[in-house]
Amino acid sequence: MKRGMLLNSEISYVISKLGHTDTLTIGDCGLPVPDGVQRIDLAVVKGLPEFMPVLQAILEEQEIEKVILAEEIKSANPVLLHEILSFIERTGVKEGKTIDVEYVPHEEFKKKTRDSKAVVRTGEYKAYANIILVSSVTF
Template sequence: MKKHGILNSDIAKVLTDLGHTDKIAIGDAGLPIPEGVKKIDLAISLSDPSFIKILKVVLEDMKVEEAILAEEIKTHNPSQLKAVESALIEEERLVFISHEAFKRELKNVKAVIRTGEATPYSNIILQSGVLF
């Protein structure tokens, strides 16, 4: 049995397979996932698990060079934005795009991890960095 890191085999496999600049997303319960994009559904009930809990666990196991959020989070969910900013480290660039552009960008991710989060714009795209 695995001792450290993410135990969910689907998430662990996606992270292991990422190359430099590949992307994954973590989304709230309502995020539309494009057809053909792998969905890893962790939602067990509304608000459980939370977006920020899953983000923090993924960030412990993934080298991220860029994080993309919807611009709308700034006005519609500033407390979640603050939590995201606290979870990211300094070298991880934070980029804001419109929510419509964000949804279009989901076509380019390797997988979307769906949480039970029930607050607006609690979605992020993480672009993989490289360890060397």
């Protein structure tokens, strides 16, 4: 559910339509977007925009209760994983709640994107810079 002042109208529109447990995916430049799922392509060149600023901007708007990450991020990209988890924890503390974190194999992650209302494509090119945000409610 929408709560902030995100400038990107497509992302803002998608967030405004999300209901409880609907999902929104943020992906790196290599994550495949399934047929039938809205693609919001922010990628300009390799590395722009990076994953974390996009995640941070979206979480200023979207109320979440859980995130889903690929299991492989633990070994392939521990630095980004630490950044994500730290930010998610701070977001939860600010909201006075705990945000659950689920890990699934990358192939299963890609299958789960089929149920997302949209996939936001960043220019990120670091391994496994992908996340599924599970919407909560604002009440």
